[in-house]
Amino acid sequence: MKILALNWNDLKNPYAGGAEVHLEELLRRLVTYGHEVTLFCSGWSGCVREEIVEGIRIIRRGNRYDFNIIAPMHLRRLAKENSFDLLIEDINKIPFYTPLYLNIKTLVVIPHLFATTVFHEINCVLGSYIYLAEKPMVPVYRGCKYNVISESTADDIALRGVPRSDISIIHCGIDNEFYAHDSSVKKYERPTVLYMGRLKKYKSIHHLIVAFARVREKIPDAQLMIVGAGDYSDDLKKLVASMKLDEAVEFTGFVSKEDKLDRLRRSHVAVLPSLKEGWGLTNIEANAVGTTVIAANSPGLRDSVCDGKSGLLYEYGNIDHLTEKLYTVLSDSEVRNKLESGALEWAGQFSWDIASRKFEQVINEIVGEN
Numbered sequence: 116m117k118i119l120a121l122n123w124n125d126l127k128n129p130y131a132g133g134a135e136v137h138l139e140e141l142l143r144r145l146v147t148y149g150h151e152v153t154l155f156c157s158g159w160s161g162c163v164r165e166e167i168v169e170g171i172r173i174i175r176r177g178n179r180y181d182f183n184i185i186a187p188m189h190l191r192r193l194a195k196e197n198s199f200d201l202l203i204e205d206i207n208k209i210p211f212y213t214p215l216y217l218n219i220k221t222l223v224v225i226p227h228l229f230a231t232t233v234f235h236e237i238n239c240v241l242g243s244y245i246y247l248a249e250k251p252m253v254p255v256y257r258g259c260k261y262n263v264i265s266e267s268t269a270d271d272i273a274l275r276g277v278p279r280s281d282i283s284i285i286h287c288g289i290d291n292e293f294y295a296h297d298s299s300v301k302k303y304e305r306p307t308v309l310y311m312g313r314l315k316k317y318k319s320i321h322h323l324i325v326a327f328a329r330v331r332e333k334i335p336d337a338q339l340m341i342v343g344a345g346d347y348s349d350d351l352k353k354l355v356a357s358m359k360l361d362e363a364v365e366f367t368g369f370v371s372k373e374d375k376l377d378r379l380r381r382s383h384v385a386v387l388p389s390l391k392e393g394w395g396l397t398n399i400e401a402n403a404v405g406t407t408v409i410a411a412n413s414p415g416l417r418d419s420v421c422d423g424k425s426g427l428l429y430e431y432g433n434i435d436h437l438t439e440k441l442y443t444v445l446s447d448s449e450v451r452n453k454l455e456s457g458a459l460e461w462a463g464q465f466s467w468d469i470a471s472r473k474f475e476q477v478i479n480e481i482v483g484e485n
Contacts, residue, residue, distance in 0.1 A: 116200035116482055118145065119193060119219070120154045123182060123208050125173050128159055132313055133396050134207035134226045137264060137287050139171070142203075144471035145478075146170035155193065157182035183209050187216050194219060200482050207393070212255050220481055221259045226393030227268050227415055228252075253277055260481050262474070264394045267414035283477050286418075287394050288467030293376065294403040296459055300380045306337040306445040309382035309406075311375065311397050312389075314345030319388040319411070319432070321354055326437040328358050334445055339364045342378060380404045383451065384444045387416055390431060395419035398426065399465050402458035407451060409440045425461035426454060 124131045126139050142152050146169070158164065158175035165174050174193070177185040194217055202219040204211060207226045214221065253276040261282045263269050269282050308327055310320055320341065327339045341351065341364065348366065355364045370378070379385065385401040385408045392415035398408045399419055408426035410416040422428045427444070429436040444451050
């Protein structure tokens, strides 16, 4: 079939994140199954406006500030010039409300919705804009099918009024060949805590820094690596400096995929303290290479952690609880070894190949409907 996919970014965009990984892992495999895929997304300064990437035709227009405004005009033109069988609209920021101007069978893909979480990230004016922009979603997309990546997101949109019968859940996969356990790779000599992801306020990395400072009182040689980039970086660095943790905390910025793999393998524990996520892909990637995780018991993250087996959950925002979990994993090798074994078993069930076949079945059912 001919598929048009719509997302705010593609993987080459400097602002790409987990939502882009999820969508393009699926789209690439749909191409190998014989489908024709076009991805329409925003551009950035100096980007290539059109190119073929692993079989996907990528068209970039506008930028991160005006994409939702200019998208309808370009989408109508694309739909007129091509006989698309299906539109896959990925909603991970502001919905594009395509049913208002396109007459194409549509699958709505939702990693997670912001709702009130957005006010933890940006100012009240912009936050209100995004919050209100999500409100008409259910009536506008009535009759469309939804695909989500976690039970938490399914519950969220069901509470908003989407019928359960219109919601399918397909968990994210991982690149099993790349994120593989290597017993020859040893952990760092110093007890090491890892955060890996975008540096955004709602990720609550400041909670981790405060808890880490408390852990250092008992484990003085512990170190924290904060891997990733984002607009909350300067605030986090100021917090580290104010707590006199500069020697113990490393901010790496953006790192290569190979560097990311090495740090995941060698760290003693990876921590995700976010208020809300669609899934928590880093949890599974860490588990797949033999590293346990600690994550907030938040929507999305609680779905990607098997508490007590692949890692530990703590009450979001409870610094004492997080400190306790960190100290246990770093100081008790028996507990950590048990969790690492469970992590490998847990991660073994997640695969992009499995996810993409399930995804293909969902879109086949939609296109085959009268």
